[in-house]
Amino acid sequence: MKMKRRDLLKGLGGLPILGAVWWAGAVNTIGSNKERTEILEQLNIRPSLPKTMAEISGSPVRVGIVGFGIRGEQLCRSLGFATKEWMEEMRLAAIEIPGHSALKDYMSQGKLNVNLVGVCDIFDMRAEKALNSFATDDNKIKRYKTHQEMIYSGDIDAIIIATPDHWHAPMAIDALNNNISVYVEKPMTHNIEETYRLREAAQNSKGVFVVGHQHRQTLSFKTAQDVVEKGTLGHVSLIQTNTNRNDDNGAWNYDIHEKANENTIDWDMFLGSAPKVPFNKNHFFRWRKWWAYGSGLSGDLLTHDYDRLNCVLNMGIPQSIMASGGVYAHNDGRNVPDVLQANMEFPDFSKGSSQIEGKEKGMTFCYSATLGNGFGRPTILMGHDATMELGNKLTVWPDAWSTRYAQSIEEGKMNPRVPIFQYNPASNVPDAISSATSQYFADKGLMWTYIDGVKVDSTYLHLREWLSVIKNGGSVSCGIKEGFEEAITAHMTGLSWKLGRRIEWDAEKEIIVPIDGVDFDKILLSNDSSLELV
Amino acid sequence: MANAKSNVALQNSLVVLRILIGWHFLYEGVVKIYNPEWTAFGYLATAQGPLKSVFSLLANNEIIGWVDTFNALALLFAGITLILGIFEKKGALAAIVLLAMYYLAHPPFPGLQQLNVEGNYWFVNKNLIELMACVILYLYPTGKIFGLAYFMKKKKTPKIEKV
Numbered sequence: 001m002k003m004k005r006r007d008l009l010k011g012l013g014g015l016p017i018l019g020a021v022w023w024a025g026a027v028n029t030i031g032s033n034k035e036r037t038e039i040l041e042q043l044n045i046r047p048s049l050p051k052t053m054a055e056i057s058g059s060p061v062r063v064g065i066v067g068f069g070i071r072g073e074q075l076c077r078s079l080g081f082a083t084k085e086w087m088e089e090m091r092l093a094a095i096e097i098p099g100h101s102a103l104k105d106y107m108s109q110g111k112l113n114v115n116l117v118g119v120c121d122i123f124d125m126r127a128e129k130a131l132n133s134f135a136t137d138d139n140k141i142k143r144y145k146t147h148q149e150m151i152y153s154g155d156i157d158a159i160i161i162a163t164p165d166h167w168h169a170p171m172a173i174d175a176l177n178n179n180i181s182v183y184v185e186k187p188m189t190h191n192i193e194e195t196y197r198l199r200e201a202a203q204n205s206k207g208v209f210v211v212g213h214q215h216r217q218t219l220s221f222k223t224a225q226d227v228v229e230k231g232t233l234g235h236v237s238l239i240q241t242n243t244n245r246n247d248d249n250g251a252w253n254y255d256i257h258e259k260a261n262e263n264t265i266d267w268d269m270f271l272g273s274a275p276k277v278p279f280n281k282n283h284f285f286r287w288r289k290w291w292a293y294g295s296g297l298s299g300d301l302l303t304h305d306y307d308r309l310n311c312v313l314n315m316g317i318p319q320s321i322m323a324s325g326g327v328y329a330h331n332d333g334r335n336v337p338d339v340l341q342a343n344m345e346f347p348d349f350s351k352g353s354s355q356i357e358g359k360e361k362g363m364t365f366c367y368s369a370t371l372g373n374g375f376g377r378p379t380i381l382m383g384h385d386a387t388m389e390l391g392n393k394l395t396v397w398p399d400a401w402s403t404r405y406a407q408s409i410e411e412g413k414m415n416p417r418v419p420i421f422q423y424n425p426a427s428n429v430p431d432a433i434s435s436a437t438s439q440y441f442a443d444k445g446l447m448w449t450y451i452d453g454v455k456v457d458s459t460y461l462h463l464r465e466w467l468s469v470i471k472n473g474g475s476v477s478c479g480i481k482e483g484f485e486e487a488i489t490a491h492m493t494g495l496s497w498k499l500g501r502r503i504e505w506d507a508e509k510e511i512i513v514p515i516d517g518v519d520f521d522k523i524l525l526s527n528d529s530s531l532e533l534v
Numbered sequence: 535m536a537n538a539k540s541n542v543a544l545q546n547s548l549v550v551l552r553i554l555i556g557w558h559f560l561y562e563g564v565v566k567i568y569n570p571e572w573t574a575f576g577y578l579a580t581a582q583g584p585l586k587s588v589f590s591l592l593a594n595n596e597i598i599g600w601v602d603t604f605n606a607l608a609l610l611f612a613g614i615t616l617i618l619g620i621f622e623k624k625g626a627l628a629a630i631v632l633l634a635m636y637y638l639a640h641p642p643f644p645g646l647q648q649l650n651v652e653g654n655y656w657f658v659n660k661n662l663i664e665l666m667a668c669v670i671l672y673l674y675p676t677g678k679i680f681g682l683a684y685f686m687k688k689k690k691t692p693k694i695e696k697v
Contacts, residue, residue, distance in 0.1 A: 011684035014553065014618040021557050021617070025564030033569060098586075 035413055039420050042408075046226050053464060054472040056113040061467050064118035064156040066147050066171060067163035068126040070254065071185055075160050075212075076130070078459040081116050082106055083133040109460055112467055117155055120144040122266035123284075125259050146269065147171045151178050158207070158470060161185060164293040166274055169194035176205035181470050183463065185212045186307070187299035187490045188483035191521045192512065195487045202480035210466045210476045211483035213307040217461035220394050223423050224312045227388060228351055232396060232421065234385030234404055235353045235360035236313070241305040241367050243297065246374035251330045251338060252288035252300075256281050275527065282333075289334035291494075291527050296336025297369045298323070298493040305367055305379065306344075307478070307486050312381075312390065313351065317485050318344035318365065320504045323496040329372025335527055338371040342493045354385055354404040367493075386420070396421040488512070491524055498523050549680045552616050552671050555664065559629055560613025566606040573602050580649060583641040608632055616671065619681010626672035633665040 063079065065072055073083060090103035116134050119141055121127040127143050135141045144150035147167075150159065151174055158181035161171050169189040172182045176198075188211050189195040202209040215221060227233065245251065260281050267279045274292040277283070287293035288300055309315065325340035349363040368377070381388040385402040389395045398405045400416040408414040462477070469476050492503040492512060504513040512520060566572045575598055581589030592601050608628050615625025642648060642655035651659070677683030 007684065010680050011682055014556075014681055017553060017557065018560065018614060018617045021560045021613070022564050025561045026568050029565045029568035 039408070039414070043227075043232055043421055044230055045223065045232065045421060045423075053468045054474070056464070056467045056471050058113075058471065060113045060115040061470055062117045062155060062157045063114050064120065064144070064150045064159045065116065065130070066120045066150065066159055066161050067167075068119055068121040068130045069162065072121070072126075072160070072162035075162055075183075075185075075459065075463070076116065076134075077106060078109075078457060078463050079114055079116065079160075080109065080112050081134050083129055085129065085133070105457070109457070110464070112460075112464055113471075114467060115139055116141060118142045118144050118150050118153070120147050120150050122269045123257070123260065124264040125257055145266075148174055151175050151180055157181060158183070158467075162212075164270075164287045165190040165295055165299055166293050167272055169198045170272070172209070173198055173201045176201040176207050176209060179206040181207040181209070181466070183210045183212060183466050184483075186303045186486065187295055188487040189491075190293075190295065190299075191524055192488070192491050193521050195484060195491070199480050199484050202483075208466060208470045208476060209480050209483075210462070211307075211478045211486065212459075212462065213304070213311075213478045213482070213486070214458040214462035215304065215308055216311050216477035216482075217458040217465070218392065220390070220392055220423055221308060221311050224388065224390055224394055227394065227396060227421070228312060228381075231352050231354065231404070232386055233381060233383030233388055234399075234402065235350065235355070236381050236383040237360070237363050238382040239309055239363065239365045239380070240377075240382070241309065241365070241379040242377040243301045243305070243367075243369035243371075244374050244377055245371050250374075251371040252286055252294075252334075253330070253332070254285050256285045260284065289332075289336055291335055291525060294336065295490060295494055296334075297325075297338070297340040297371075298342065298497065299490045301369060302340070302342060302367050302493060303486050303490050306365075306489050307482065308379070308390070309365065309381075310482065310485060311477075313349075315346050315349055315363070315365075317488050317505050317507065318346055318492070319348070319507070320345045320502050321489070321492045321496050322502045323493045324500075325369075325497060329370060337497060340367070340369045340493075340497065342367045342496070344489070344493075354402070360384060392424075394421070394423040395419045491520075494524055495520055498526075545676060545679055548671070548674055549619075549676045551667060552619070552622065552676055555629065555667060555671065556613050556616025556618075556625070558613075558664075559609050559632075560617060563606050563609030563613050566602070566609065572606075573598060574605055577639060581639040582646045583638065583643055585638050589639045605632070619677030620683050622675050622677045622681070622683070623672055626668045626675075629668040630665055630672065633661050633668065637661040637665065 065076055068076070073086065076082070077086070087103060087106075090100070090106070094100045094103055117139065119127055119130040119134075120143070121130070131141055131143060142153075142155070144153065147159070147161075150156060159171070159175050161168055161175075161182065161184040163171065163185075165187060168184050168187070169191075172184045172188075173194070175182045182202075189198055228236070262279045265279070265284060267284075270284055271277070283290060283293070288296070294300065321342055321344045323340060323342040325337040327334060327337055328339045330338050344365040344367070345362075346365065347362040350361045353360040379390045381390060384399065385404040386399055387397050396419055398409060398414045398416055398420050400409065402409065405414050405420075409416065414420055465476055468474070488505070492505065495512070496503045499515075499518070501515075505511075506513050514520075575593050578589045578593035578598075578601070581593075592598070609632065612625045612629040612632065615621045616629070637659070640646075640649060642651075642657060642659045644656065648655065653659075675683070678686070
């Protein structure tokens with residue numbers, strides 16, 4: 001067959017189309033990859049990897065749990081001890097709800113070299129629940145009537161304290177004085193005076209002291225430290241962080257156990273240093289609602305947000321705090337506010353600046369909380385050059401009027417509406433300039449912390465770190481320094497709300513600046529006129 | 535006479551359709567092979583509908599790399615064969631398999647949340663329509679009219695049967 005031009009066109013006409021499409025795809029992709037790489041190189045942020053931990057080898061650490069309530073049970077699970085009741089509940093949930101993986105995740109959690117040897121709970125049902133689930137022929141768990149009995153028994157190396165706030169410091173101090181290691185839930189203390197005593201006890205003890213801010217193990221926060229240190233955000237002048245809850249559980253109205261009565265609960269022990277009031281189930285199960293035992297939003301939830309940021313910025317105790325709010329969403333007899341705004345001033349705060357020297361210094365940390373609305377407001381760090389949303393995932397947007405990125409924005413390489421950096425511990429690589437799709441999938445919650453491909457809960461990591469330091473030495477992520485800063489900040493906020501005035505910190509003397517005629521601890525613990533039993 | 539004319543028009547339209555679909559597949563494939571960090575992980579991990587568990591399995595850490603490579607190569611294969619007009623039946627088949635998987639991973643069924651869609655769909659979406667177009671390309675290859683298969687043409691010119 002003789003080839004004509006027409007034949008060639010009909011036979012090979014597809015080739016130039018193929019070439020053109022290939023060329024366009026390659027050029028566009030390589031071009032945008034190059035832009036991404038350029039931005040990432042310019043930012044030079046190093047995503048954090050999980051901390052390597054020395055083995056918890058040798059004989060198991062003997063741990064006792066004080067307080068086997070909601071949080072106590074959670075902590076024991078992270079330690080590798082789940083109750084039979086919970087396992088059964090999760091087994092059924094996994095059958096009913098496809099994708100429910102709580103039991104599977106628990107079963108695949110790494111085993112810690114610990115023995116749970118003792119439990120101390122003043123409510124019989126809870127103590128028995130622990131014994132029933134955890135006692136084995138090899139390890140007969142002992143129930144102790146008081147934390148002191150447990151500490152002086154000689155049978156434990158470490159205790160976990162998950163009690164109401166007013167018992168945190170007395171128990172932790174007793175344990176530390178006896179060189180027993182302590183893991184205490186937040187807030188570290190319930191009043192100012194004991195905060196100093198606990199610090200002294202921790203500094204002088206051979207025991208390892210940790211405050212239960214498990215989020216310090218979250219990989220994104222460690223990467224966020226690098227984001228800030230590298231000057232990615234420029235000078236941060238405002239931080240906005242929030243609590244939003246709108247359910248009974250979130251408002252601390254926990255279930256009241258049907259078998260709770262004066263015979264099953266050691267009421268005097270529960271009260272401890274709190275004012276003597278007659279037996280009251282509401283107070284026992286929902287203690288977070290009263291200043292006598294808890295500390296409301298300032299101690300319970302602000303501490304999380306404060307410590308998260310203190311972990312990233314290491315900003316320490318604010319120079320002053322002003323708080324306002326009230327009981328606006330759950331007027332049920334509680335005397336801690338359920339709506340709280342706290343503005344903390346850090347006038348000397350600086351992590352560097354992209355502008356002329358001396359122009360930028362100081363920051364306000366604004367905490368805003370309500371227990372009457374569940375709209376998720378993100379935590380935002382607002383810098384002159386960029387804004388960072390801080391969560392399990394990190395996202396950084398350049399600011400339209402940034403000095404550092406002015407040229408890139410002008411050249412169209414950056415766009416204030418498009419993130420320049422995104423970090424998601426669940427994916428393998430940091431992502432700059434994400435597409436709408438990947439943005440969406442990241443937001444969908446595919447953001448668990450993975451270690452070697454396994455979903456890991458941060459409380460487990462926090463406990464593992466504590467146990468490793470007990471065995472091998474080293475330092476913990478949230479020790480007495482961090483705990484002291486957290487506790488003082490919480491107490492200053494509580495005081496400011498109660499007094500309706502600015503509370504100041506004297507960093508040199510390390511004291512809250514006194515106010516004539518005001519006994520801070522008395523004010524902080526007082527239930528004032530609104531203590532009516534309900 | 536009218537029939538012969540409309541046959542030619544139909545043939546030409548099918549050639550254009552084949553090239554457009556080939557273009558679409560090729561571009562998607564090229565973009566993926568030039569971006570080594572691209573992964574189907576998010577798409578698979580958020581799969582919905584009756585085959586959710588199958589797609590979630592594909593998102594597994596150990597095999598996601600293979601899944602990504604297979605997807606990109608299959609896209610390129612479909613794109614190249616459809617544009618060049620050679621082995622186009624095999625290319626159309628590959629395209630059908632890919633589109634069926636994309637459709638089933640995020641099916642536009644009532645009650646399921648539609649992720650990242652620019653329109654509104656009820657059972658029928660663009661993946662399904664493109665899939666049917668590929669079925670037609672499979673049934674009526676046109677490479678011998680326009681494409682490399684033209685050179686393999688025997689004496690007899692294939693014609694679309696009268697409809």
